[in-house]
Amino acid sequence: MTFPIDQGARPTPSDRTAPAQQWRIFLDLADLSGPGEQVITCHALAERTEVGTETLGSVVSFLQTVGLVRGARGKYAVTAAGWAIAEMQRRDETQARLLLQAQFLQHWSARAARAALQDAPVDQATLGQRLCPSVPGKARRGTYLVEWLVLALVVHRDASMKICPSAALTAAAGAVPPQQPPGAQSAPEPALLMGMTHSDLRALPPQHYMALLDHAATLVDLVSA
Structure with a gap:
């Protein structure tokens, strides 16, 4: 059986670090950027997270496609939606x-x-x-x-x-x-x-x-x- 999937633009998460760490990177970025969506540098984020800038760049690229972060060329800010999520995470x-x-x-x-x-x-x-x-x-x-x-x-x-x-x-x-195929036994x-x-x-x-x-x-x- 085949499962057709759109082959257009399909950005994927970084494979440099696990998703749990990627989530913490997002929360740190949101904390630095704050509710005013202040632009921060990749170097500032690296100092906060103790993660290399190349890894951070690949992580943030995916976060941008989900609408959590905006920016380019090593300068990023949390989005309104991203800040709402990070703020809610505290509570x-x-x-x-x-x-x-x-x-x-x-x-x-x-x-x-x-x-x-x-x-x-x-x-x-x-x-x-x-x-x-x-x-x-x-x-x-x-x-x-x-x-x-x-x-x-x-x-x-x-x-x-x-x-x-x-x-x-x-x-x-x-x-x-x-739906299961005819005659299939499903749990x-x-x-x-x-x-x-x-x-x-x-x-x-x-x-x-x-x-x-x-x-x-x-x-x-x-x-x-």
Whole structure:
């Protein structure tokens, strides 16, 4: 079975450092830039993060495509959307990830993931290969892209490293959940809300749970508009 994916511009995460470190780099950049979206130099960011400028450049290039950062030639600033996410991260990680989800749902990787998960659930390595099939010698880029999609609650990863689309991704695509081929035996998939399982939701504090429901209602309004 083939999974057609748009072969246009498809910027991928840096393979120089893991997504967790890339996320910390973004938070540091946002902190330096601040709510006024002050322009900072790559050298200033390197001093803060203790990461080389070449690595920072490759990380920031991807962050720009998601709409978190703007700038060029070693001078960058956080965007309004990026600052909102970084500021929310200080108070509520789940809400910050939901704001990040809104950014990624507009990114090429969300559309590609929906196409690549027609036979979901699939293992993480397979999804990475489908998302980045033509990046020779850069296999980690596909894996790292999946990690970003998990962080942004665009896809859900279970304990066995199987990936399926989140409810938000399905809603944004205006499509029904992927169907199994006739006669295929499939394991039951967890019910998801905004990429979170029932167990995840039960673990949330009451105020976080109510905020999640408010965000879900907003997303439905946007999709229906």
